[in-house]
Amino acid sequence: MRKVDPERQQAKRRQIIEAAADCFARRGFHATTTAEICAAAGMSPGNLFHYFASKNAIIEAIAEEEWRDTAAYFAAIDRDTPDPLEAVLSFLDVVMVFAADRSYSRLALEVAAETLRNPVVGTSVAAGDAAMRDGLAALLRQAAARGQIDPDLDPAQCAKWIAVLIDGVFSRLALDTGFDPVHEAPMLRRVVSRFLAKPGRGA
Amino acid sequence: MRKVDPERQQAKRRQIIEAAADCFARRGFHATTTAEICAAAGMSPGNLFHYFASKNAIIEAIAEEEWRDTAAYFAAIDRDTPDPLEAVLSFLDVVMVFAADRSYSRLALEVAAETLRNPVVGTSVAAGDAAMRDGLAALLRQAAARGQIDPDLDPAQCAKWIAVLIDGVFSRLALDTGFDPVHEAPMLRRVVSRFLAKPGRGA
Amino acid sequence: MRKVDPERQQAKRRQIIEAAADCFARRGFHATTTAEICAAAGMSPGNLFHYFASKNAIIEAIAEEEWRDTAAYFAAIDRDTPDPLEAVLSFLDVVMVFAADRSYSRLALEVAAETLRNPVVGTSVAAGDAAMRDGLAALLRQAAARGQIDPDLDPAQCAKWIAVLIDGVFSRLALDTGFDPVHEAPMLRRVVSRFLAKPGRGA
């Protein structure tokens, strides 16, 4: 009888998070009212606060979820993969698939914007970011060991610049309506490949 | 003798824009109240509206100024520069100098965020963005003609990805406190150089 | 058990309307602040807007209520009353009773003033006005058929001039503090009686 609660609790939280994520993607975090979220989640205004202490707590949960997903992605990569460079490039393909989802990319920008204002969001995003960079750096180290990339490159710094590219893609989506992730995905592979390639040989 | 206004008018607008830009950079556009801007600009609450019709109009003016500066930068580049590739890389250095200014980079992110909500800001930012990409593409075309870069690359698409990198740098500044533009500037040069370089030769 | 709202909702709206009507009568529509209305209705500033979307919506509701009351009054008159002329004159007595209520007459003037600015109010007032004139015209037609009034008169035009007199009474109340509706009621009867009377015979 008691164990049902935590389950329902989680189900409701998911329901709210999904409704809110949708609202945030469409109208932005600040422009979205709690009333809108409640309506989208099919619940009463007061009830929301049984599940989240505040509107901020919702975007904090979204940011944390994002972080966990990223960490899980890299945790799932085989540490002894025979082709670590391809693992990096595959990750970029995955990123571009997400980027192609208008709703996801909008939400990502909203979360990024909240980073500047909400330290809790900032912490989660930073953690997810660190997980990604660490994961990439580890793969790059392996790639270097296997002779797939320029051994003179600093894996951590390269991971940082891959992150720059990923962030840049999401910014582009907001600023340049002509930027199509599906179409540009091969180019991202190429930019990164050339960047990592050993000098003296072509892409 | 009577109509000395235009000058004073412009001076006041500058004063307000600078005060507002500072507030926006510190606290964000939405969190900044008009009262704060007035206080920072040393004027009474009502007086602000003699110079700007609304709070939105201020950030619109900032966005437009930014656009004009960008356009002016590229308009000033010698069309027959003997080293167009270096012109591109020099521009990246300039970008990194701006990026190193905390206040500037914060403001840039606020403007970018407003892009999604305020179409006037969106238009200015898009215009500045187009000016930058067109300017870069022109330089890349010259660089290709002079054999400085891989002739197989599409100048417009390369300009687009340089824009991705620049946007990414500004995003990084918000997300990763360990990202130091001064220190990373050479890396940006290197990433772009390698990306543009003719295959078969090193950076 | 849950949705007992409609009743409470209506009760609250009434409460607000009455508080607002009182404020409008005392201080005028524009001079009345929403805070005053809330205070008079015994509720918090924000709560008012659960019941009315705006301050304008309140006076619109008042105007509509007025219109419905007028329409209801005439709908309730027996279409086969044996003395239609007396029905007209009785209506004038009722009008004068309302006019004698300082609060009511002030409010009526405020509503009339809003007619010029707020089209929603204008529509309701026009509808109430039309209902009154149609009702009066119908009675005058019956009165003519029964030989109670001059058969040469145009019922619609007579109704219009009775409306002129009624409007005039309310204007008088504002302009001439010496105008006492209770005392003047018989005179209104007399003016209208003489106006409608068959020529060749006295009032």
Added chain:
Amino acid sequence: MRKVDPERQQAKRRQIIEAAADCFARRGFHATTTAEICAAAGMSPGNLFHYFASKNAIIEAIAEEEWRDTAAYFAAIDRDTPDPLEAVLSFLDVVMVFAADRSYSRLALEVAAETLRNPVVGTSVAAGDAAMRDGLAALLRQAAARGQIDPDLDPAQCAKWIAVLIDGVFSRLALDTGFDPVHEAPMLRRVVSRFLAKPGRGA
């Protein structure tokens, strides 16, 4: 040299009054800003206050002018006119001519509305009203003496009800767009004639 000032002063005041009257008629007293009046009068915002101490002072001046005009109208009527009844009815025609002027009738309503809020306006309007009723009462007394009207009527009370009719006409103009003063003028004559007529004879 000094005597020119009072003249210019008066000219400027007229100019302002006319510009303001036009604005008030079009947009209403409260909705009209002093800036609009200044623009319409072709002067700077500050300058207005050299001629009128406040916005209220302008409508007060308009109300006073109205009062003086009314008083002058009745002062000009020959005290020994052979046909005082016709003088009354002619006055009604004049009223209807004014009523037909949309701008004038709107302004009259604005002034009337201010009566409730501004005691200075109230005093002027009351004075004008008294002048009109006194003038009418005097004429009615003469008409009674000459056997033109029912001798049993109280001249003051009749004047009061004529005022009711006039006020009513102006109200009608605001409420009923189908009320055409030019077309209704004969009816006003008829209503008043019947009202004043000796019993036992037709209109």
Added chain:
DNA sequence: GATGAATGAGTATTCATTCAT
């Protein structure tokens, strides 16, 4: 748990009026 009515702090903007030039 659920409801939705109630709260009340927070804010951009307007505009009559003043006053230095």
Added chain:
DNA sequence: CATGAATGAATACTCATTCAT
């Protein structure tokens, strides 16, 4: 006299959050 920049008080409305039922 004229200008128009400056003032600052005043106000409708929003919305996250609480709480009685």
